[in-house]
Amino acid sequence: MRDRLGALRIRTRLALLNTAVFTVGGGLLLAASWLSARQIIEANSTTIAPTPATAPDSGERGGPVTTVPGASTTRFDEFRDAVLADLMTRSLLILAPLAVLSIAAAFWIAGRSLSRIGQVTNTARDISENSLHARLRLVGPDDEVKELADTFDMMLDRLERSFSDQQLFTAHASHELRTPLTIQRTALEIPLAHGRVPTALEPDIRRALAATDRCERLLGSLLVLARGESGSLHRRPSDLAELVRTAVAELGSEMDAADVAVQSDLRSAQVIGDPSLLAQLVANLVTNGVRHNHRGGTLCVRTLDDGSGWSRIEVENTGPPVDGTELPALFHPFRRGTTRVKGSGLGLAVVKAVTDVHRGRLAAAPRPGGGLTIRIELRTGQPLLPPPP
Numbered sequence: 001m002r003d004r005l006g007a008l009r010i011r012t013r014l015a016l017l018n019t020a021v022f023t024v025g026g027g028l029l030l031a032a033s034w035l036s037a038r039q040i041i042e043a044n045s046t047t048i049a050p051t052p053a054t055a056p057d058s059g060e061r062g063g064p065v066t067t068v069p070g071a072s073t074t075r076f077d078e079f080r081d082a083v084l085a086d087l088m089t090r091s092l093l094i095l096a097p098l099a100v101l102s103i104a105a106a107f108w109i110a111g112r113s114l115s116r117i118g119q120v121t122n123t124a125r126d127i128s129e130n131s132l133h134a135r136l137r138l139v140g141p142d143d144e145v146k147e148l149a150d151t152f153d154m155m156l157d158r159l160e161r162s163f164s165d166q167q168l169f170t171a172h173a174s175h176e177l178r179t180p181l182t183i184q185r186t187a188l189e190i191p192l193a194h195g196r197v198p199t200a201l202e203p204d205i206r207r208a209l210a211a212t213d214r215c216e217r218l219l220g221s222l223l224v225l226a227r228g229e230s231g232s233l234h235r236r237p238s239d240l241a242e243l244v245r246t247a248v249a250e251l252g253s254e255m256d257a258a259d260v261a262v263q264s265d266l267r268s269a270q271v272i273g274d275p276s277l278l279a280q281l282v283a284n285l286v287t288n289g290v291r292h293n294h295r296g297g298t299l300c301v302r303t304l305d306d307g308s309g310w311s312r313i314e315v316e317n318t319g320p321p322v323d324g325t326e327l328p329a330l331f332h333p334f335r336r337g338t339t340r341v342k343g344s345g346l347g348l349a350v351v352k353a354v355t356d357v358h359r360g361r362l363a364a365a366p367r368p369g370g371g372l373t374i375r376i377e378l379r380t381g382q383p384l385l386p387p388p389p
Helices: 002-006 010-043 071-126 144-193 202-230 240-250 252-258 275-291 324-330 347-357
Strands: 054-056 065-067 236-239 261-266 270-273 298-305 310-317 361-366 372-379
Touching (some): 071 144, 144 202, 236 275, 240 252, 270 275, 275 298, 275 310, 275 347, 324 361, 347 361
Antiparallel strands (some): 054 065, 236 270
């Protein structure tokens, strides 16, 4: 019984509780009224009792009068019982519709009282780390609900400052580190290009150059991730099919080296979004499908606008088996799973961040036989999140 009541909404529980209190109170009032009426009638029995019934002596007209024993008491009891029964019936007939009206009134009053909590709930549901600038700013009486809303707003202020500081630090650190890395790359490439590196040191120089390339890619991903999480967007029309063609062309040599075949079904899929972020999203999906594949594997890319207001890109690749329990972790920064060890672990994190900031839908599932299938749907012309104030 308690579990069933716990499943009810607060509004319904409040209405039922108020109705139960009203019904119990009304029942107690009815019982008190009935007992009071009984006591009043019995206390005034001598006043309201009928004249004792009499009968003349037999055989003599006008003879002595004989009282009928118990007649007045019987008639008084019948009178009392009839009055009390009628009182009970009428009281119940009045209490029943009042109980029905009380549950309707209680349901309405509870709804009015909880409507402001509904505002808090709806705002909290719409707020994410990409829209922490939204606030309740609840108006109305200075009661417990307003205190809750004000506390919620203060919590959002602290969270927004924390996220902003984190994103600003990531962006600044990544930007500042690009200059020394560029200098380092130049210092390594020039001696190699002019043949001034001793043969014994050339492998070490090339390893250092490869490490520099990896650091530059990592910083680039961090910058994209910080920008995606900040919600700072420049909206333009983009076609996911064209972005896929560009990404595949740029990875052509890497695909040939990895012996990965591309199968594509590219249909026009127009979206309104930030072109650079969408290009990075598509490039990361394609790159992820190539680098986490096996030699002789395949990469299938499909784009489609199904006419329902959503444009879709789906990337499916062969590769090592992926545990379904690892999927959520693969979309977190620097998480690569136990079998997916290549790269920095930021590729799918950037994909998720860009999808979220465009209010898209992302789904991923292990592919039978190994590999992943990742599907992203973006609204066709969907308004994007406004930038933070």
